[in-house]
Amino acid sequence: MFSSFAKAFTNLFKTPQTIDYPLTPIEQEKEHRGLIEYGQEACIYCLKCEKACPPGAILFVPVENPPENEKNKKGLKYHYNPYLCIYCSECVRACPKPDEALWQSNKKSLPATKEDRVNESWFELERLKKQTD
Amino acid sequence: MKKIEVSLDTVREVIEGFYEYKKWHFLTLNGLALAENKMEVQWIFSKYEALEETVVYFAQIAYTDVIPSIVDLIPSAIISQRELVDMFGVQVEGSEKGLYLDEDSLQNPLSGCSL
Amino acid sequence: MKQTINIPLGSQHIALLEPVRFKFECENEKIIGVDSDVGFVHRGIERACTTKFKFDSIGYVVARVCGLCAITHSLSYTVAIEKLLGGEISKKAKYLRILLLELDRIHSHMLCLSHTCENAGFEAMFMRIMGDRELVMEIQELLTGNRVQFDYISIGGVNRDLNSTVALKIKENLYEVKQRVLGYMDEFTNNWSLSLKFKGIGALSLDDAYIFNAIGPLARASGLNIDVRNEIDYLPFDEVGFLMQTHSDGDINARNLVRLNEILNSILMCENIINGLPEGEIFTKIKGKPNGEAIVRFEAPRGELMYYVKGNGTAMLDRVRIKTPTFASIPAFSHIFVGQDYADAPAILASFDPCLSCTAK
Numbered sequence: 208m209f210s211s212f213a214k215a216f217t218n219l220f221k222t223p224q225t226i227d228y229p230l231t232p233i234e235q236e237k238e239h240r241g242l243i244e245y246g247q248e249a250c251i252y253c254l255k256c257e258k259a260c261p262p263g264a265i266l267f268v269p270v271e272n273p274p275e276n277e278k279n280k281k282g283l284k285y286h287y288n289p290y291l292c293i294y295c296s297e298c299v300r301a302c303p304k305p306d307e308a309l310w311q312s313n314k315k316s317l318p319a320t321k322e323d324r325v326n327e328s329w330f331e332l333e334r335l336k337k338q339t340d
Numbered sequence: 341m342k343k344i345e346v347s348l349d350t351v352r353e354v355i356e357g358f359y360e361y362k363k364w365h366f367l368t369l370n371g372l373a374l375a376e377n378k379m380e381v382q383w384i385f386s387k388y389e390a391l392e393e394t395v396v397y398f399a400q401i402a403y404t405d406v407i408p409s410i411v412d413l414i415p416s417a418i419i420s421q422r423e424l425v426d427m428f429g430v431q432v433e434g435s436e437k438g439l440y441l442d443e444d445s446l447q448n449p450l451s452g453c454s455l
Numbered sequence: 456m457k458q459t460i461n462i463p464l465g466s467q468h469i470a471l472l473e474p475v476r477f478k479f480e481c482e483n484e485k486i487i488g489v490d491s492d493v494g495f496v497h498r499g500i501e502r503a504c505t506t507k508f509k510f511d512s513i514g515y516v517v518a519r520v521c522g523l524c525a526i527t528h529s530l531s532y533t534v535a536i537e538k539l540l541g542g543e544i545s546k547k548a549k550y551l552r553i554l555l556l557e558l559d560r561i562h563s564h565m566l567c568l569s570h571t572c573e574n575a576g577f578e579a580m581f582m583r584i585m586g587d588r589e590l591v592m593e594i595q596e597l598l599t600g601n602r603v604q605f606d607y608i609s610i611g612g613v614n615r616d617l618n619s620t621v622a623l624k625i626k627e628n629l630y631e632v633k634q635r636v637l638g639y640m641d642e643f644t645n646n647w648s649l650s651l652k653f654k655g656i657g658a659l660s661l662d663d664a665y666i667f668n669a670i671g672p673l674a675r676a677s678g679l680n681i682d683v684r685n686e687i688d689y690l691p692f693d694e695v696g697f698l699m700q701t702h703s704d705g706d707i708n709a710r711n712l713v714r715l716n717e718i719l720n721s722i723l724m725c726e727n728i729i730n731g732l733p734e735g736e737i738f739t740k741i742k743g744k745p746n747g748e749a750i751v752r753f754e755a756p757r758g759e760l761m762y763y764v765k766g767n768g769t770a771m772l773d774r775v776r777i778k779t780p781t782f783a784s785i786p787a788f789s790h791i792f793v794g795q796d797y798a799d800a801p802a803i804l805a806s807f808d809p810c811l812s813c814t815a816k
C-alpha cells in the first residue's frame with residue numbers, strides 16, 4: 208500500500224516513455240526491413256524475383272518503349288507495388304545480382320491517396336501480365 | 341505418427357477402448373478431401389509427456405455419410421466437429437452448422453467439389 | 456419460480472480486444488450456461504494455402520493468421536515442410552529459431568498480463584507493462600527487421616544472422632525486463648486490487664483440465680504437465696534450459712503466475728542461447744517438393760499449436776490444417792464460466808488470453 212504511494216509519487220517526476228512527435232523525430236532503425244529498390248542497369252531480366260514473391264508485388268510487363276538493357280529481350284518493364292509488398296525480402300534472396308539489381312532499403316512506404324489509383328493501376332498491370340502469359 | 345484405419349461403425353468403440361483421459365490428449369479432428377467425392381476423417385491424439393507420440397485414427401467416407409459424434413467420450417471434440425461440418429459439409433451427429441460460415445457465404449470451402 | 460436471463464458479452468465489448476461473442480445464461484448474478492460464437496474474423500486461410508499459394512510462400516501466409524504468435528505459425532509450417540523434404544538445418548539456425556520463439560512468448564505474455572490488469576480495473580499497471588513490453592519489441596525489430604511480422608523463418612533456416620551489437624542490446628534489454636518482471640511478481644502476489652479480483656476466481660480443477668483437454672498456461676496453472684516444448688525434438692529446448700512452469704490453484708492468479716514464471720524462464724533461455732550460440736551457417740538449401748503427411752506441434756504462447764500438412768509431390772499442397780490453441784480451448788473456457796459471477800466474466804476471459812484471429816483463421 209505505502210509502496211504504491213511512494214511509486215505514484217516518484218512517477219510524477221519521471222520522464223514520459225512516449226516521444227514528442229513531431230518535435231522529436233522518430234528514430235529509424237538502420238536494419239528495418241523496408242521498401243524494395245531496383246537498379247535497372249544491373250538487372251538481367253531473369254524474372255526470378257517475380258516468381259519468388261509470395262504476394263506477387265513485382266511484375267515485369269511488356270511495354271512499348273522498354274528500358275535500354277541488352278538483356279531485356281522481351282521488352283519488359285519492372286513494376287513494384289509497395290502496398291502489396293510484405294517486406295519479406297524473398298526477391299532479394301532469389302536475385303542473382305543482389306545489391307546491384309535489387310535490394311532492400313529501410314524506407315517506409317507512404318500512404319496513398321485516391322488520386323494515386325493504387326489498386327486500379329495495379330489491376331491493369333496484372334491483366335496485362337495475364338494476357339502475355 | 342501412427343495411422344490406424346477404422347470404419348464409421350466401429351470408430352466410437354475403438355476410441356472408447358483406446359482413450360484414457362489422463363494418458364492421451366485429444367488434438368483435433370481433421371478432414372481431407374480425396375478424389376471421387378470421398379473424404380478422409382482423422383481423429384488425432386497425442387500422448388502426454390511422451391516424445392512425439394501421435395496416433396491418428398482415420399476413416400474414408402463419402403460426403404453423404406453421417407459421422408458419429410464422440411462428444412460424450414471427449415467433450416472438447418465438439419468444437420472440431422462443428423468446424424468439420426462447416427468446412428466440408430458433411431454431417432456429424434449433434435453438431436450444427438454455422439461456427440465460422442454464415443448462411444450467405446461460400447459453403448463447404450474445403451470439400452474440393454461443391455464450389 | 457426460477458428465472459434466467461441471457462446476457463451477451465461481445466462481439467464488441469470494451470474489455471475485449473477481438474471479436475467474440477459469448478451468450479451467458481444467468482440466474483441472478485451466476486452464470487449457468489454459455490454459448491459462444493467465434494467466427495467473426497474467418498478469412499479462409501486454410502483454403503488459400505491449398506489453392507492460391509505455392510508451398511514455399513505459405514510460410515509467409517500462415518504468419519498472417521495471427522499477429523502475436525506469427526512466429527510459431529510460420530515455424531510450425533516450415534518444420535512440417537522440412538520434415539517432408541527430409542532436410543536437416545544447422546544447429547545455429549535452430550538456436551536462433553528458439554531465440555525468436557521465446558522473445559515472442561515474452562512479449563505475448565506481457566500483453567496478456569497487462570490486459571488482465573486492465574480488466575481488474577488497474578489501468579496504471581496496464582500502462583506500465585505495456586511500456587516495458589516495448590523493450591522486447593525493440594529487440595525483436597533489431598533482430599528481424601520488423602516489430603510484428605517477423606518473417607524470420609524460411610525453409611532451411613532463418614533469414615538474418617545475429618550480430619554482436621544486436622546480441623549485446625538483447626542482453627541489456629532482457630536484463631532490464633527481468634528486473635521489471637520480478638517487480639510484477641511482487642505486485643501480482645501482494646497487491647490488494649489484483650488479489651481481490653484474481654484469487655479463487657475462474658478456477659479449473661486438474662481433473663477438468665484433463666477432461667476438457669486444456670492446453671497452454673491454462674492447463675499448467677491447474678497442474679497439468681503439458682508443454683509441447685517438452686514433447687518435441689525438432690528444436691533443442693532441453694539444451695537451452697527449458698523448465699516447465701506449473702501451479703496448482705487453477706485460478707486467474709495461478710495463470711498470471713505461470714505466465715510470469717514462463718517469462719523468467721524464457722529470458723533465461725534467451726540468455727543461454729546468446730551466450731552459447733554455435734558457429735555455423737544460418738541457412739541450408741533444401742530442395743524438392745513435399746510429398747506425404749506430417750504433423751508438427753509447437754508451444755505457442757497460448758498453448759499447443761498443431762499443423763497437419765499433406766503434399767502430393769507438386770508445388771501445391773493437398774491440405775494444410777491449422778489447429779490453434781484458443782480454438783482447442785473453447786470447451787474448457789465455456790466450462791470455467793459456469794458457476795462464476797457475470798461481473799467476473801471479462802476478467803476471466805482476459806486471463807485465458809484468447810486470440811480470435813487465430814481461432815477463426
Ligand code: SF4
Pocket residue numbers: 243259260261262263264265291292293294295296297298299
Ligand atoms: S520483399 Fe517480399 S513481398 Fe516485397 S517484393 Fe520482395 S518478395 Fe515480394
Ligand code: SF4
Pocket residue numbers: 249250251252253254255256257301302303304308309
Ligand atoms: S531477380 Fe534480380 S536480376 Fe533477375 S529480374 Fe529480378 S531484379 Fe532482375
